[in-house]
Amino acid sequence: MTDPRNAPKVELAFTVNGQPRKICAYPMERLLDVLRLELGLTGAKEGCGEGECGSCSVLMNGALVNSCLVPVSQAAGTEIVTIEDLAEGETLHVLQQAFLECGGAQCGICTPGMILAAAHLLKGTPEPTMEEIREGLSGNLCRCTGYSQIIEAVAEAARRRLGQDHDRMRTTA
Amino acid sequence: MNPDRIVGKSVPRKEGGDKVTGKSQYVDDMVLPNMIFGATVRSQIPRGRIKRITFGPGVAWDEFVVVSAKDIPGKNCIALIGEDQPCLASDFVNHPEEPILLLAHPDRHLLPKAVAAVAIEYELLPAIFTMEESEHRSQIIWGKDNIFKTFLIEKGDLAGVWEKADFIVEGEYATGAQEQLYIENNGMIAAFDAARGITVWGSLQCPYYIHKALMALCNLPAEKVRVVQMETGGAFGGKEDYPSMIAAHATLLAIKAGKPVKIVYDRLEDMVATTKRHPSRTRHRTAVGRDGKILGGEIDFTIDGGAYATLSSVVLSRGIIHAGGPYYWPSVRIRAKAVATNAPPHGAFRGFGAPQSLFAMERHMDRIAQAVGLSPVEIRHRNFLQPGQETTTQQVIREPIDLVKLLDRGLEASGYHAKKQSFAKQNQLGTHKRGMGIAAFLHGAGFTGSGERYLSSVVGVEGCADGSVRVLVSSTEFGQGTKTVLSQIAAEALGLPYESVSMAQPDTLEVPNSGPTVASRTAMVVGKLVQSAALGVAQTLISSGLLRAGYSADEFRAACQKHVAEHGPLHCWSRYEPPAGIFWDDQAYRGEAYAAFAWAVYIAEVTIDLTTFSVSVDDFVALQEVGKVLHPLLARGQIIGGVAQGIGFSLYEKVVWQNGRMQNGQMTNYIMPTSSDLPPIRVLFEELGNVHGAYGAKGIGELPMDGPAPAILNAVEDALGVGFDSVPLLPEDIMEGMDKRFLADPAGATSTGERR
Numbered sequence: 001m002t003d004p005r006n007a008p009k010v011e012l013a014f015t016v017n018g019q020p021r022k023i024c025a026y027p028m029e030r031l032l033d034v035l036r037l038e039l040g041l042t043g044a045k046e047g048c049g050e051g052e053c054g055s056c057s058v059l060m061n062g063a064l065v066n067s068c069l070v071p072v073s074q075a076a077g078t079e080i081v082t083i084e085d086l087a088e089g090e091t092l093h094v095l096q097q098a099f100l101e102c103g104g105a106q107c108g109i110c111t112p113g114m115i116l117a118a119a120h121l122l123k124g125t126p127e128p129t130m131e132e133i134r135e136g137l138s139g140n141l142c143r144c145t146g147y148s149q150i151i152e153a154v155a156e157a158a159r160r161r162l163g164q165d166h167d168r169m170r171t172t173a
Numbered sequence: 174m175n176p177d178r179i180v181g182k183s184v185p186r187k188e189g190g191d192k193v194t195g196k197s198q199y200v201d202d203m204v205l206p207n208m209i210f211g212a213t214v215r216s217q218i219p220r221g222r223i224k225r226i227t228f229g230p231g232v233a234w235d236e237f238v239v240v241s242a243k244d245i246p247g248k249n250c251i252a253l254i255g256e257d258q259p260c261l262a263s264d265f266v267n268h269p270e271e272p273i274l275l276l277a278h279p280d281r282h283l284l285p286k287a288v289a290a291v292a293i294e295y296e297l298l299p300a301i302f303t304m305e306e307s308e309h310r311s312q313i314i315w316g317k318d319n320i321f322k323t324f325l326i327e328k329g330d331l332a333g334v335w336e337k338a339d340f341i342v343e344g345e346y347a348t349g350a351q352e353q354l355y356i357e358n359n360g361m362i363a364a365f366d367a368a369r370g371i372t373v374w375g376s377l378q379c380p381y382y383i384h385k386a387l388m389a390l391c392n393l394p395a396e397k398v399r400v401v402q403m404e405t406g407g408a409f410g411g412k413e414d415y416p417s418m419i420a421a422h423a424t425l426l427a428i429k430a431g432k433p434v435k436i437v438y439d440r441l442e443d444m445v446a447t448t449k450r451h452p453s454r455t456r457h458r459t460a461v462g463r464d465g466k467i468l469g470g471e472i473d474f475t476i477d478g479g480a481y482a483t484l485s486s487v488v489l490s491r492g493i494i495h496a497g498g499p500y501y502w503p504s505v506r507i508r509a510k511a512v513a514t515n516a517p518p519h520g521a522f523r524g525f526g527a528p529q530s531l532f533a534m535e536r537h538m539d540r541i542a543q544a545v546g547l548s549p550v551e552i553r554h555r556n557f558l559q560p561g562q563e564t565t566t567q568q569v570i571r572e573p574i575d576l577v578k579l580l581d582r583g584l585e586a587s588g589y590h591a592k593k594q595s596f597a598k599q600n601q602l603g604t605h606k607r608g609m610g611i612a613a614f615l616h617g618a619g620f621t622g623s624g625e626r627y628l629s630s631v632v633g634v635e636g637c638a639d640g641s642v643r644v645l646v647s648s649t650e651f652g653q654g655t656k657t658v659l660s661q662i663a664a665e666a667l668g669l670p671y672e673s674v675s676m677a678q679p680d681t682l683e684v685p686n687s688g689p690t691v692a693s694r695t696a697m698v699v700g701k702l703v704q705s706a707a708l709g710v711a712q713t714l715i716s717s718g719l720l721r722a723g724y725s726a727d728e729f730r731a732a733c734q735k736h737v738a739e740h741g742p743l744h745c746w747s748r749y750e751p752p753a754g755i756f757w758d759d760q761a762y763r764g765e766a767y768a769a770f771a772w773a774v775y776i777a778e779v780t781i782d783l784t785t786f787s788v789s790v791d792d793f794v795a796l797q798e799v800g801k802v803l804h805p806l807l808a809r810g811q812i813i814g815g816v817a818q819g820i821g822f823s824l825y826e827k828v829v830w831q832n833g834r835m836q837n838g839q840m841t842n843y844i845m846p847t848s849s850d851l852p853p854i855r856v857l858f859e860e861l862g863n864v865h866g867a868y869g870a871k872g873i874g875e876l877p878m879d880g881p882a883p884a885i886l887n888a889v890e891d892a893l894g895v896g897f898d899s900v901p902l903l904p905e906d907i908m909e910g911m912d913k914r915f916l917a918d919p920a921g922a923t924s925t926g927e928r929r
Contacts, residue, residue, distance in 0.1 A: 041195075047356040082195070096194060109356045146813035147847075148813045
């Protein structure tokens, strides 16, 4: 880790999990550190610090990013979503529920990033094939599961989501 | 089966909700008031004498807490099996990542520059980096002969075997170092106050190993050292012994600073400085009859332990006991040794010596098949251990395992015979060669030999004031499902719902020493103790008259509440008792090595692209007998995850060494499999049960690491007609092997694959 303080602190505003936030930070501080240390959102984890493992994944304006590679100044004005925003109160997000039921979480350290990567995948590809899931999650490393039960969880979540959407369509019709 | 049973059901993972919501607290998520940050100054040379340490310019040194070996209150060692590894080097360094000084500062950004500004002058000493150099003893770097440990297993009489043999088959096999690569790096926080002593919180597998190490380091009594496990983001053996080092460092800084100190490694430091799987070399020389039966043999198993003894002796022990595989050896002599080199000490990694020696055995079995002219299936059929026969340590197989049937079931599931035939035809043309490979193996559960007796583990089960039940163990959860499975066992024993059992956080102030969380011992050995302690709680309530036999869950809760209200906390303890009739001779290395073995047959299907020489694993069948499967979902997850690590070990993960230092300590250049690299891994179980384990369980965690490497390399040979005997097997190795083969026999090489 190099010292990011080669420029003075600046005021930055962005939206985190739907809340407008103002912070004072060095422009080159990593978004990951700002989320974890300034905002107390420790769900994003540092696995490698160089964008290989994906355990620090968050959504920035809907794009999946490695927050260890994003200087916080680049996040100014954006909307950030972290794992902490996925469940609605006590009700788990369909992906979280599927990860639980299908054995998609073992040690749990890659899980927040993996679930966000899966959410990102399902947004663009609501009915992914197993191959598309494998490809879509290939930027997130997991050392415990061998991925199978993660992939099954994502497929299960996709099925349930579509089921819900269909139900809703039926109700509206 | 009773439909209300909890064991055998895939109940929700105890800590799963916190993991999927990001609420789980890992050590780096924890912040203490006034906490400062620590860093480690390490040797830059493989071997030498420290002449002078200078603190360079450009750093406000008076703001830093600096700790050297002189600040150690007790013994300068990381106490484990032996005490040879210093906590901080004072005069000599023996590997290029050896800790020398510790620095701490409230601003973590200032630490890298400060570490770099410490200049250390050395008198360089000659170093050794390979097992061969260590064996030649041109330099003695450890003890009198560079040897940490040797073992010898002898069975039957080898004299005369060589004359009787129709074939004598020889081979040499090698495996490389492998990084555990848990996604959470190692980390510890330590705090000290004179009244309470030391507390450390960290990412770890074995709270009581750290407890022991800190007592020796600080010269403190047991009650003044407290170790707490935080949620741990993967371990695989990699957090068995090195966390004691990091805890020691954080402790020394915390004592000197008078403030809590956090040390969290970044990926590079974690990869280059902490332990890896022992590299190995195995030589086989086997006497075989015309019918393909093994008459006898010699096996020589050597592992590279790195610079200090740490766990090498026990890794060696498991390696030598598994070296003969699941086969009957009428006579055998197995020599094993662990040697010293000037690299960071190698340590525990899932399988613990067995993946190394079993890789050699299973590659060698295919070589024997070729020599005799039998198929890989037939050679195994004819040599499998059968009930009533003795292993290499003369342990009699008492369970009704039928390995012929197990192998045949695996072959059928994989479509082995049909595929093998069709691949042989397809391989005559084209640049994609396909092959099938098998590995048959066994894995002993629990500590080796008398190990469990020495551990003498204790577990507790507590009846709580609210009528619920809490399991008290130092056995840790790091993804494998300890909390879930032990809760299931307690609930099953008490006839209570799974939800009414909770797990205490492993904290040495609260939980007894149930032994380290290693060696596939938790479900089997610790689980059995949990079962008996849980029954003790019910018995106490019944004998106090508060509960009747055949109670309901509500009655239990009411009785438990009443008992705690009247008599205070209700604890039942259970201590390990060695099963009757188990005999192990530590001197002769003979007897019952393990209370139970799990058995397995793995089958790999591969394609090699002769344009890139890359190997893809297209299908993988993992069939195993593991006693009773306590939690099908977790068990399947363990097997798939282990196979994935095994595929990494076989085809991807190469530690590049230079002068004892890992050169590729990043995820960018040390490559583990991603989700798009792995095949569907098909998991099948047989369940014979096991009288020594909780509800018939055997160990399961390490087993899946043993099979993939030999199955895959056997499949590669099947595809190419060229065999490879070391892992990792990278495309460049295959290219080189094919070139050699082409030069030796141009006609032969083109018949299996046209070189481009």
